[in-house]
Amino acid sequence: MKVTLAMKPGPRSFIPIEAESIVPKNFLAGTDLAVWRGNRELRLDEVFSVSVEGDADRPEDVEVVLSGDDTFRLKRVGEYMDGGKITVLGDIGMHCGNFMSGGTIEIHGNADGWLGREMTGGTILCRGDVADYCASGYRGGRKGMKGGSVEVFGRAGDFLAESIAGGTVTVHGDAGDMAGAEMHGGTLIVHGDCRRPAANMKTGSCYVYGTAQGMLPTFAKNGTVQHEGRTLIHFTGDIANRGKGNLFVKGYKYLD
Amino acid sequence: MNELLIKNACVIDPLRGINAETMDIAIRDGRIVEEVSGAAEVIDAHGALTLPGGIDSHTHICGTKVNFGRYMSPEDMRAGRTPRRGPLHATSGYSVPTTYGNSYRYSVMGYTTLLEGAMAPLEARHTHEEFTYTPLQDTMANVLFDGNWGVMEAIRDGDIKRVAAIIAWTLRAVKGFGVKLTNPGGTEAWQWGKNVSCIRDPVPYFEVTPAEIIRSVVEANELLHLPHSVHLHCNNLGTPGNYTCTLGSLGLIPDLNRKRQTLYATHVQFHAYGGSGWRDFCSKSEPIARFVNMRPQIVMDMGQVMFGKTTTMTADGPMEFNLYRLHHDKWSNHDVELETGSGIIPVIYRRKNLVNSIMWAIGLELALLTKSPWQCLLTTDNPNGAPFVRYPEIIALLMSKRYRDAEFATVHPDTAARVPLPAIERELDWYEIAVMTRAGQAKALGIQDLGKGHLGPGAEADIAIYPLRIDEVDPSTDYRKVIEAFGRTEYTIKRGRVVARRGECLVDGSNATFWVRPKVSDAYDMGKDPDFIEKFDRYYTVRMRNYPVQEEYLNRNRCIETEAAI
Ligand SMILES: [Zn+2]
Ligand SMILES: [Zn+2]
Numbered sequence: 005m006k007v008t009l010a011m012k013p014g015p016r017s018f019i020p021i022e023a024e025s026i027v028p029k030n031f032l033a034g035t036d037l038a039v040w041r042g043n044r045e046l047r048l049d050e051v052f053s054v055s056v057e058g059d060a061d062r063p064e065d066v067e068v069v070l071s072g073d074d075t076f077r078l079k080r081v082g083e084y085m086d087g088g089k090i091t092v093l094g095d096i097g098m099h100c101g102n103f104m105s106g107g108t109i110e111i112h113g114n115a116d117g118w119l120g121r122e123m124t125g126g127t128i129l130c131r132g133d134v135a136d137y138c139a140s141g142y143r144g145g146r147k148g149m150k151g152g153s154v155e156v157f158g159r160a161g162d163f164l165a166e167s168i169a170g171g172t173v174t175v176h177g178d179a180g181d182m183a184g185a186e187m188h189g190g191t192l193i194v195h196g197d198c199r200r201p202a203a204n205m206k207t208g209s210c211y212v213y214g215t216a217q218g219m220l221p222t223f224a225k226n227g228t229v230q231h232e233g234r235t236l237i238h239f240t241g242d243i244a245n246r247g248k249g250n251l252f253v254k255g256y257k258y259l260d
Numbered sequence: 261m262n263e264l265l266i267k268n269a270c271v272i273d274p275l276r277g278i279n280a281e282t283m284d285i286a287i288r289d290g291r292i293v294e295e296v297s298g299a300a301e302v303i304d305a306h307g308a309l310t311l312p313g314g315i316d317s318h319t320h321i322c323g324t325k326v327n328f329g330r331y332m333s334p335e336d337m338r339a340g341r342t343p344r345r346g347p348l349h350a351t352s353g354y355s356v357p358t359t360y361g362n363s364y365r366y367s368v369m370g371y372t373t374l375l376e377g378a379m380a381p382l383e384a385r386h387t388h389e390e391f392t393y394t395p396l397q398d399t400m401a402n403v404l405f406d407g408n409w410g411v412m413e414a415i416r417d418g419d420i421k422r423v424a425a426i427i428a429w430t431l432r433a434v435k436g437f438g439v440k441l442t443n444p445g446g447t448e449a450w451q452w453g454k455n456v457s458c459i460r461d462p463v464p465y466f467e468v469t470p471a472e473i474i475r476s477v478v479e480a481n482e483l484l485h486l487p488h489s490v491h492l493h494c495n496n497l498g499t500p501g502n503y504t505c506t507l508g509s510l511g512l513i514p515d516l517n518r519k520r521q522t523l524y525a526t527h528v529q530f531h532a533y534g535g536s537g538w539r540d541f542c543s544k545s546e547p548i549a550r551f552v553n554m555r556p557q558i559v560m561d562m563g564q565v566m567f568g569k570t571t572t573m574t575a576d577g578p579m580e581f582n583l584y585r586l587h588h589d590k591w592s593n594h595d596v597e598l599e600t601g602s603g604i605i606p607v608i609y610r611r612k613n614l615v616n617s618i619m620w621a622i623g624l625e626l627a628l629l630t631k632s633p634w635q636c637l638l639t640t641d642n643p644n645g646a647p648f649v650r651y652p653e654i655i656a657l658l659m660s661k662r663y664r665d666a667e668f669a670t671v672h673p674d675t676a677a678r679v680p681l682p683a684i685e686r687e688l689d690w691y692e693i694a695v696m697t698r699a700g701q702a703k704a705l706g707i708q709d710l711g712k713g714h715l716g717p718g719a720e721a722d723i724a725i726y727p728l729r730i731d732e733v734d735p736s737t738d739y740r741k742v743i744e745a746f747g748r749t750e751y752t753i754k755r756g757r758v759v760a761r762r763g764e765c766l767v768d769g770s771n772a773t774f775w776v777r778p779k780v781s782d783a784y785d786m787g788k789d790p791d792f793i794e795k796f797d798r799y800y801t802v803r804m805r806n807y808p809v810q811e812e813y814l815n816r817n818r819c820i821e822t823e824a825a826i
Contacts, residue, residue, distance in 0.1 A: 144335035146589075246588075 005060035007031045009052040011072025020097055021051060024080035028066035028088025028107060031056070063087035063107065070094070076116065082109050085126065098135075101128050104152070114158070118142070123171070125152040133158035136180070139173045140166035149173065149190060165192045168208065181218075184210045187249060205242045205249035212253040219256040220244075263288050263300035264756055266723065269310035270730060272691055274699035275714035279691050280730060282307060287721040290756040294717050303758075307729050308750055311694050312713050313372025313722030315701035318491075318526045318561050319642040320573055321362045322376050322390035322399070324383045325602040328592050329356040329571045329643075333606055336571065347768040355570040355606075355643040359393040363769075365649055367396040367760045370724025370749040373712055375705060376401040377491070377526065377641070378442055378575050380596040381408075382802070384434035388773065388813040395769040396752075396759050398712075398722075398818075400705075402491050403436030404575050404600040405477060407448035409799065410792065412466040415476045421784060421826045424480035428778040428824060429786035431486075433808035435775040437820075438488035438705070439481050442575035443495050444473040447601045455578035458495055458505040459512070470495050475512050478523060482516045484778040485822040487706030489517065489559075491524045497579045500535040503544035507551055515557035520706050527563025527641035529623035541615055542678040543622045549629035552636070559704045560630070561639040564623030564654050565616065566646035567609050574644065577601035598799055609646070614678075617671035619645075621679040627658055628686045633695040634703065652746035655697070658688040659735035659742060690730050707774065710820070721756035724749050772816035778824040 009026070022040040025048070030037055035056060037048045048054055052072075060066050066088040070078065076095035083102040092100075095113035102118070105125040114132035120139045134156050140163055141148035148167035159177035166182065169189040178196035188206035197214035202223075213234060223241035229252065230236075236252040264287040271283050286296040320326050330337060330353060339354035340361060351361035366374065374394070379387045379401040391399040405411050405427060414422035427439055445463035446456045452464045459471035474492065481490045494509045496502040506528065513523040525531075534544040552558050574580060577593055580603020584591035592604040609616040623645065630636035638655070642648040657664050661684075668675070668682060676682055688696075702713020711719040728745035735742045752760035759767050786792040796804045811817055 142335070142338075144333055144337075146335075 005031065005056065005058045005066050007035065007066065007068045008055045008057075009048070009068065009070050011052055011070070011074050013073065018077065020079045021077050022080055023078045024083040026068060026070070026078070026081045026090070027083065027085045028068055028090065029063035029086065031066050031068065032060060032063065067091065070096075075113075082107075085109070095132070101126070104128075117161070120149060120152075120154045122148060122150070123152050123154075124150045127152060128154045130154070130156045130158070133177070134160045134164075134175075136161035137163045137166060139164070139168060139171070141186075159196070160194075164194070164198070165190070168192060178214065184208075201253070202249060202251045203242060204245045204247070205251070206245055206247045207249050209250045210252070211236065212251075215255040215257060216251075216253040217257055219253070219258050221258060223251055261289060262756060263296040264303065264721070264753075265296050265300040266303045266305055266310065266725070268307055269305040269725065270307050271310045271715060272694040273312060273715045274691060274695045275312075275702060275708055276716050285310070285715060285723065287753075287756045290721055291711070292715055292717055292719045292721050303725075303751060305725050305750075307731075309690065309726045309728050309730050309745070311370070311724050311726070312698045312702075312715050312719070313724050313752070313754065314366075314370045315373040315375075315698045315705070315713055316366070316371055316639065316642070316648065317375050317524070317637055317701040317705055318377040318639045319374055319648060320377055320644070321374060321642070322359060322394060323379055323387035323401075325378070325573045325575075325594065325604055326356060327386065327390070328594065329573050329604050330358070332590055332592050332604065333571060336569075336606070348765055349768075355647045356573075359390050360395075363394040363396045364760075364765045367752050367754070367765055368748055368763050369649070369651060369746065370726065370752050371397060372722035372724070372752070372754050373398045373701075373707075375399075375437065378402055378404055378440055378602075379434065379436060380404050380575070380600050380602070381430050381434045381436070382596050382599055382807075384436065384809050385813055388435060388809055391771065391773050392813075392815045395771055396754055396765065398772045398774060400437035400774040401435075402438040402440035403431055403434055404440050404442055405430070406441045406444045406446070406473070406575065407451075407600045409466075409598045410795065411477070412445075412448070412463065412468050412473070415468045415472055416466055420476055420479050421483065423476050424483040424824065424826050425780060425784035425786050425789075426792070427477070427480055428484055428780050428784070428826075429792075431775070432777045435773065435809045435811075435814055437775055438486065438491050439477060440491045440493070441474060441477060442493040442600065443497065443579065444470040444477075444492075446470070446495055446579075447575055447577055450578040450581075450601055451595060456495055459508050471508075471512055474509060478513060478516070482522070483826055484824045486776055486778065487820060487822070488704070489521050489524050489706075491526060493526050493574065493576060494531045497527075497530045497574075497576055498533070498583065500533050500537050500541045502531055502533050503548055506531040506548060510551060510555070510558055513555070513557055515555075517557075520703055521559040521635075522557040523559075524704055525558060525560040527639065527644065528560040528626055529563040529565060529619060529645065530641070532622050532626060538615060541618060543618055543625060543680060545622045545625035545629055546680055549626055549636075553631050556635075559635050559637065559700070560626070561637040561641070562623045562627050562654075563639060563641040564645050565609050565619040566640065566650040566653065567611050567616065567620065568646065568650075569606070569608050570643045570646055571604065571606050572644045573602065573604040575600045575602045577603045579603065580605055583607070597801060611671045614672040614674050617675040618678050620671065621668075621675060621681040624654075624657055624664065625679065625681050625684065627688070627696070628684045633688065633692040634700045636696065637700045637704065638693075638696040649747075651697075652743045655693055655746050656735070656739040656742040658696075659693065660737070660739040661685055661687055662736060663739040687736055690735075710774070710818075721753060723751070723753040725751040725753075727762075770816060772818045773814045774818045774820060775814070776820045776822060778822045780824045780826050784824075784826040
């Protein structure tokens with residue numbers, strides 16, 4: 005079953021639309037769903053042109069395609085998703101894929117903050133850039149992503165994979181400050197540069213194929229290792245947190 | 261004129277010796293009166309259990325450290341959200357809710373008066389501002405004197421009257437109610453990265469010992485004729501073997517007051533530990549309770565621990581640092597210049613954890629082994645042992661051996677060898693619970709003469725009617741009904757007005773703050789004392805004239821004047 009949700013053009017607005025109802029399994033029972041714009045509850049067909057092709061009786065067989073110029077306003081798409089596919093032909097708003105446990109989300113544009121927050125399984129692909137806190141925990145939370153994978157083809161903002169406890173995050177471009185902060189499990193791979201990676205890490209593995217700027221002094225250097233055709237410098241830490249994590253970097257620069 | 265008549269109430273009113281008598285209660289303009297006119301509004305209680313409004317004599321609900329608990333735990337703020345509704349504000353938070361969250365949840369349980377257990381004098385404005393937004397309970401605050409430089413200097417010089425004078429000036433300045441000592445001397449030592457190990461350890465620089473601080477402040481408290489006694493959080497909280505230190509502290513206290521205790525020892529559960537380390541950690545509730553049973557001058561509160569998530573917060577900075585090293589999670593540490601400090605960490609008490617299981621048992625043992633319920637009041641040191649919303653479960657545990665046994669079966673299996681709880685048969689009755697949750701608090705705080713904690717004519721019409729008939733419910737077996745009833749009143753009445761009904765708060769109330777102004781002679785007015793003024797200006801970062809809390813900060817101001825003997 006393929007559900008196409010094309011956002012209706014309307015007056016230019018930045019009010020977010022809370023769309024946690026847009027999850028593949030919800031469409032098994034039809035398209036009579038609601039979203040919220042500010043304090044107003046709206047029927048799905050007030051916001052989107054809805055069309056459905058074929059049918060399905062399990063979430064795995066449902067694909068939801070979101071399109072339109074304003075998809076960046078949609079928040080919480082795919083929250084608690086457990087199977088099926090969501091394709092976003094544009095940008096997506098905050099908290100896409102919160103707590104997801106299965107299925108695939110593919111974003112052709114950029115994603116706003118908290119993409120894949122506290123997810124436990126499934127796959128997220130983002131063709132563009134991601135904003136802050138991708139695959140991280142929420143404010144005050146102890147655990148970020150616990151399983152599954154997130155792959156970003158563009159750049160990532162700050163606090164990438166903060167508190168990550170499992171699963172894999174791969175960023176092909178650069179990442180911002182505090183990548184992998186409070187990491188205690190899982191794997192983070194940054195192909196480009198980032199700042200202060202793996203601060204306060206406990207366990208887990210963090211790879212920086214570019215340069216770690218502002219490298220923290222609380223990691224112990226253990227020589228070099230070969231990893232997928234690259235020579236990387238191996239650190240363990242964060243000693244400040246009695247951590248036994250592994251941090252591999254191509255190059256690094258301490259703060260002056 | 262506002263009149264209300266409660267008919268057919270099954271009243272337990274321990275301060276007047278009334279035990280389960282069916283009667284009517286007449287109320288006019290917020291006070292209980294002998295009778296009302298025929299025009300009075302009538303509530304028929306249908307024989308339901310009716311008690312004076314609940315009083316919490318030690319809780320942390322307002323002030324800087326509570327607020328820091330809030331903002332260091334956004335995950336806690338996500339835990340208990342309720343939307344805005346009618347006159348009610350939105351609330352959030354579980355262990356450290358917003359002020360409205362605290363107020364509404366206490367009200368639904370029938371509580372009408374709260375004592376904030378620890379207010380740093382310098383930061384008193386914050387506490388009073390939050391009191392203003394705790395609309396459904398009257399409030400009062402204990403003021404911290406544990407590391408007060410002026411007080412310690414006066415103690416070193418052996419000048420008890422000066423100790424009293426500084427306390428009098430400070431209470432008046434910060435609009436405080438009682439005198440609190442938290443780990444006396446320990447918080448000052450903590451400024452130097454140290455602690456005191458027990459009551460004979462001198463405090464760095466001042467060279468006074470916790471024992472001297474406790475003795476002197478107790479004497480000073482009585483010189484000022486304060487309604488409440490000194491309120492003590494003993495040294496060495498939470499360490500194995502600390503019960504000897506606790507007994508030593510309690511042993512310092514003479515019997516100086518005919519109307520009430522001379523010392524209120526708070527959250528004694530945290531101070532009743534045996535063993536030489538965590539491996540042989542065990543309960544020492546028995547020697548503590550035995551000691552208290554022989555000394556009418558001591559009242560304590562339980563500081564019960566309940567399993568689950570909460571936040572610990574106290575002026576005991578060094579203790580919180582030790583907890584932080586155990587848990588290795590978030591930690592906040594705070595210094596209050598010349599006065600005190602504080603620490604905050606989140607914790608989870610787990611049944612599967614032996615130490616936590618023993619702590620849970622100790623609080624109950626203290627309540628069950630203390631013969632007089634007037635000497636062991638019900639608290640969790642909210643939120644340190646558990647959020648106050650767990651009180652109904654604690655009441656049920658104290659009333660039912662069967663419930664205790666059922667819970668005991670779920671805790672760490674080695675607990676039985678470390679605690680006396682399984683051998684204790686005692687089940688508290690309704691009267692004893694009424695003492696431990698309101699009458700005992702009113703007496704211990706010295707506020708019964710202000711019309712708190714009883715339902716006699718002239719009393720404030722603070723009343724809780726619980727949806728339960730004590731002739732129909734056997735608490736020993738029907739403990740679920742007890743939990744339900746104490747968790748949600750049929751009516752909570754505050755100053756003669758129904759403020760909560762069946763779990764719903766109905767109004768946005770207006771509380772009163774009680775504070776004390778001891779009247780001292782000119783010679784002991786620290787506001788005119790050249791040495792005090794000079795030191796104040798030299799050491800504090802605020803000017804002395806800016807230090808006192810203006811009365812505008814108090815919503816409804818109830819000043820208690822005392823005639824001090826200095
Ligand atoms: Zn305390
Ligand atoms: Zn306390």
